[in-house]
Amino acid sequence: MTMDIKKMVLQALEQTLKDHWTDTEFTVEKPKNPDFGDYAIPCFHWAKSFKRSPQDIAQQLTPAIHHPLFSKVTAVGPYINVFLDKTYVSKEIIHQIITLKEAFGSNSDGQGSNVTIDLSAPNIAKPFSMGHLRSTVIGNAIANLAEKNGYTPIRINHLGDWGTQFGKLIVAYLKWGSEERVKEQPISELLSLYIKFHDEAEKHPELVDEGRRYFKMLEDGDPQTRYLWNWFREESLQEFFRIYDLLGVSFDHIQGEAFYNDKMDEVVEILNRKGLLELSEGALVVKLDEYDFPPCLIQKSDGATIYATRDLATALFRKRNFDFARSLYVVGSEQSLHFKQVKLALRKADFKWEHEMVHIPFGMMLQDGKKMSTRKGRIVLLEEVLNEAIDLAHQIISEKNPTLENKDEVAKQIGIGAVIFQDLKNFRTNDVDFSFEQMLNFDGETGPYLQYTHARCHSLLRKAGSFIPETSYPITEQEAWIIISHLTRFDEVVKQAWEDYDPSKIARYALDLARHFNSYYAKVRILDSEDRDARLSLVYAVATVIEECLRVLGIKSPPSM
RNA sequence: GCGCCUAUAGCUCAGGGGAUAGAGCGUUGGUCUCCGGAACCAAGCGCCCAGGUUCGAAUCCUGGUAGGCGCGCCA
Numbered sequence: 001m002t003m004d005i006k007k008m009v010l011q012a013l014e015q016t017l018k019d020h021w022t023d024t025e026f027t028v029e030k031p032k033n034p035d036f037g038d039y040a041i042p043c044f045h046w047a048k049s050f051k052r053s054p055q056d057i058a059q060q061l062t063p064a065i066h067h068p069l070f071s072k073v074t075a076v077g078p079y080i081n082v083f084l085d086k087t088y089v090s091k092e093i094i095h096q097i098i099t100l101k102e103a104f105g106s107n108s109d110g111q112g113s114n115v116t117i118d119l120s121a122p123n124i125a126k127p128f129s130m131g132h133l134r135s136t137v138i139g140n141a142i143a144n145l146a147e148k149n150g151y152t153p154i155r156i157n158h159l160g161d162w163g164t165q166f167g168k169l170i171v172a173y174l175k176w177g178s179e180e181r182v183k184e185q186p187i188s189e190l191l192s193l194y195i196k197f198h199d200e201a202e203k204h205p206e207l208v209d210e211g212r213r214y215f216k217m218l219e220d221g222d223p224q225t226r227y228l229w230n231w232f233r234e235e236s237l238q239e240f241f242r243i244y245d246l247l248g249v250s251f252d253h254i255q256g257e258a259f260y261n262d263k264m265d266e267v268v269e270i271l272n273r274k275g276l277l278e279l280s281e282g283a284l285v286v287k288l289d290e291y292d293f294p295p296c297l298i299q300k301s302d303g304a305t306i307y308a309t310r311d312l313a314t315a316l317f318r319k320r321n322f323d324f325a326r327s328l329y330v331v332g333s334e335q336s337l338h339f340k341q342v343k344l345a346l347r348k349a350d351f352k353w354e355h356e357m358v359h360i361p362f363g364m365m366l367q368d369g370k371k372m373s374t375r376k377g378r379i380v381l382l383e384e385v386l387n388e389a390i391d392l393a394h395q396i397i398s399e400k401n402p403t404l405e406n407k408d409e410v411a412k413q414i415g416i417g418a419v420i421f422q423d424l425k426n427f428r429t430n431d432v433d434f435s436f437e438q439m440l441n442f443d444g445e446t447g448p449y450l451q452y453t454h455a456r457c458h459s460l461l462r463k464a465g466s467f468i469p470e471t472s473y474p475i476t477e478q479e480a481w482i483i484i485s486h487l488t489r490f491d492e493v494v495k496q497a498w499e500d501y502d503p504s505k506i507a508r509y510a511l512d513l514a515r516h517f518n519s520y521y522a523k524v525r526i527l528d529s530e531d532r533d534a535r536l537s538l539v540y541a542v543a544t545v546i547e548e549c550l551r552v553l554g555i556k557s558p559p560s561m
Numbered sequence: 562g563c564g565c566c567u568a569u570a571g572c573u574c575a576g577g578g579g580a581u582a583g584a585g586c587g588u589u590g591g592u593c594u595c596c597g598g599a600a601c602c603a604a605g606c607g608c609c610c611a612g613g614u615u616c617g618a619a620u621c622c623u624g625g626u627a628g629g630c631g632c633g634c635c636a
Contacts (some may be wrong), residue, residue: 029579038627042579042614054616078616079580123636162620164635213633246588283634292564300634307636332631336565361566364630371630396599414599425585426574431629433635437586438573442599445583452599459597508575511584522592522601529596561599 005069005089005488009039009082012067020064023049034478036072037081038485044078054078083184086475088143090484096486097541098469102548105490110151111323116318117143117153120249120440121331123160124236125190126167128243129379130434131365131372137420137554138362138428138507139330140249141503149498154322158314159256161309162235165194167215170228171207172197186235191374219261233258246386248554260313264305267312268298274349286345296341311342318376319353326356328501333361333429360501363431372434381433389415392440393448397561404560413556414448421447424553425507445511448556450546453514457543458559460526461536470534479520480538486513490545503553510549 010028017024023046031040042059045110050057056206058075065073065080073082097104101207119139122132143153172193173182182190201207233256244250268284276286282301286292296308305478318327339359346354364371373381393414398409404410422439423432442448457478463466477480489526497505547557 027579031580032583033581036580040580042617044579047616077580092606121636160636162636168635281633285633297633300633301630304634306634310636331636332567332630335636337631338636340565363566366629384568400599430574431567433573435573441586444599446585446599448599449585452597456597463596504575508584511575515584518600519602521596525596527596557636 005084005093006039006492008069009067009084013041013065013067013082016067017061020061024059026410031079034482034485036076036079037072037083037126037434039082039084041080041082043080047078059155084485086481086484088279089473089488090475091472091479093484093487094412094469094473094537094541097544098537101550104545104548105150105494106150107491107495108150109495110146110149110325112150112152114322115143115146115151115153116156116322116324116327117146118156118158118327118329118331119143119532120244120251121158122240123165123374125166125187125194125232126186126236126246127191127375127379128240128364128382129372129374130382130385133247133382133423134362134365134428134432135330135421136244136247136249137423138360139328140247140505140554141424141506141552142328142330142360142498142501142509144554145494145498145501145506147389147504148494148552154253154324155251156253156255156318157251159233159237159254159258161229162257162261162310164212164215165234166218166229167213167225167231168197168208168211169194170200170214170218171211171223173228182232182235186232187239190232190235194374212302212304214317216302219304229258233462243383243386243399246412247420248416248556255312257307257310260310263313263317264309267316268305271298271349272344276345276348285557286348288341288344288348291344293341293344296345298345308338308342308345311338312345314340315346316351316358319351319490324356328360329356330362335359358501360428362428366431366433369433385436385439386416386419386438389419389440391415392442393418395443401561410558410561413558414442414451414561417447417451417550417555418442419447420553420555421450421507424503425511427502427504438482448561449549450510450514450550451555451557451561453517454543454546454550455545455559455561456521456555457517457539460539461543462559463470464513464527464532464536467533467536469540470531470537473534473538474531476531477520477524479516479523483513483516483520483538483542483557487541487545506549506552510553512544513542513549514546 014024018191026041028041031037043057046057047054055078058078058080062073062075062080069085069088070082071085074081087225113442115366117139120129121134146153176196177193214225218229263320271286277284278287283297284299285295285297288296297306300306318324336359343354343357367378367380390411393411397404399410419439425445493509497503530534550557
């Protein structure tokens with residue numbers, strides 16, 4: 001387990017205050033200006049109760065604060081500024097990183113309990129678009145965060161393989177499709193059938209009813225529709241797994257909506273037994289009037305189920321089978337009403353674990369400021385983008401490092417890394433307007449920048465050959481201390497990122513670390529320095545932490561590129 | 562109409578009560594006797610509006626304005 005420096009600082013301060021002060025409430029913050037120390041305590045709030053100026057209070061308290069961690073404590077105006085002992089702290093933190101390696105920053109808060117994570121969930125028979133990238137990479141990073149915080153993540157790909165859309169698709173295939181064409185180009189052919197259906201349905205609305213009827217047949221087990229559905233599903237899965245393989249994402253369970261087909265009667269039965277079902281406009285619903293929410297639809301007027309029913313069945317199944325401590329759903333923000341309704345229906349049915357379910361929303365992937373639409377053919381294919389990024393990485397490698405050995409593999413890692421990082425570096429609920437220009441930018445706040453910094457570290461370590469891990473790093477430069485001080489905050493960031501389900505916190509942390517390191521690198525000689533081993537130890541520490549951040553984000557760190 | 566989300570630099574975004582509001586892209590200028598220039602340094606540009614809470618508000622509350630999303634048989 002890692003030493004939590006902030007915790008130690010807090011404890012030291014608390015102890016001092018207990019001896020000198022009746023009011024032990026205080027806050028600690030990080031001064032923006034490093035000249036003001038590593039931690040600061042504002043004294044304003046004591047001013048009122050003690051009827052003294054905050055400046056006075058700071059002056060009086062300062063001499064009382066002692067701890068081996070602190071090299072200096074000063075009163076500056078209304079603040080008490082605390083300076084950490086640089087030698088002590090850097091020795092400690094570098095020692096930790098060298099011994100713990102990739103486990104640095106991990107904690108055991110979750111005590112191994114299960115967290116199910118519903119991620120990716122593409123729709124069968126539709127192409128894997130840029131839009132699906134978000135759920136996949138955000139969900140994957142959150143699963144990694146769960147693990148780093150001591151939970152056991154269970155990645156579930158809840159495929160969109162059920163629902164009225166398949167009725168529609170089957171109708172379209174029977175009317176206009178051909179077996180040869182689907183076999184040749186499965187996804188694009190199925191997509192154009194789907195688009196054609198919606199075009200035709202504008203002129204002939206009765207088609208929609210026919211689609212619903214075919215879905216009902218599918219649900220009832222009609223062999224022909226069942227056969228077609230299964231065929232479409234297999235073709236799609238093959239295509240999806242080619243992409244998951246590129247992205248480096250894998251799943252513990254692939255249980256699409258169809259998996260719950262035989263588990264939905266139970267849901268209806270439970271709700272019925274508890275007297276929650278009401279007939280409304282021909283459909284069965286759970287009313288949520290007391291929460292000021294629209295009703296949750298359980299069964300359509302034709303007797304077929306609907307997505308809320310499937311999500312209820314899914315929730316029950318996951319609770320039984322995985323006994324989750326939390327159940328996360330990484331699904332677009334436009335579905336937040338739906339998840340609230342499902343949870344309220346569970347609450348009314350007295351399933352007390354309902355509060356363990358968390359919807360983790362994210363913003364939309366837009367194109368030219370507008371929503372992408374499969375039906376209107378306005379989509380960007382993920383695979384296309386990935387391939388383009390890989391090509392560009394290839395090109396740059398042949399310019400900058402033509403003798404690199406495993407070019408193909410590295411180009412793949414960089415290209416994919418660029419795309420994943422672009423998606424994860426900002427807070428998830430922001431909408432993102434897709435642009436090739438941004439995706440293919442490898443400068444500045446990007447995945448390749450982090451990978452480059454990491455590779456640079458490894459280049460130094462390679463050139464150095466062997467070195468003695470020097471754990472008492474002599475801090476002579478401000479640049480080195482900024483790195484060390486940043487490293488002490490990693491534990492905190494890992495916890496915060498998990499609590500907020502926010503991978504961008506890790507991404508930002510890594511960017512700051514890389515930037516601090518690159519400044520240091522530009523200013524300080526390493527291999528031909530008297531402090532060579534000590535500096536190499538710091539280089540090793542930086543490389544290790546950047547690599548770990550990237551791993552959590554689902555990005556590879558090639559040692560050279 | 563109702564509900565949810567968002568508004569910070571030319572652009573994309575961090576910061577979510579505290580000391581001078583930070584990055585990247587783009588622009589301009591610089592660093593090459595260079596351990597990897599996918600880098601570093603510097604210049605420049607500023608919290609949507611109005612009230613309120615507070616010793617202190619970009620940050621919390623209320624009300625506007627603008628945009629996005631959602632609101633029963635799609636998922």
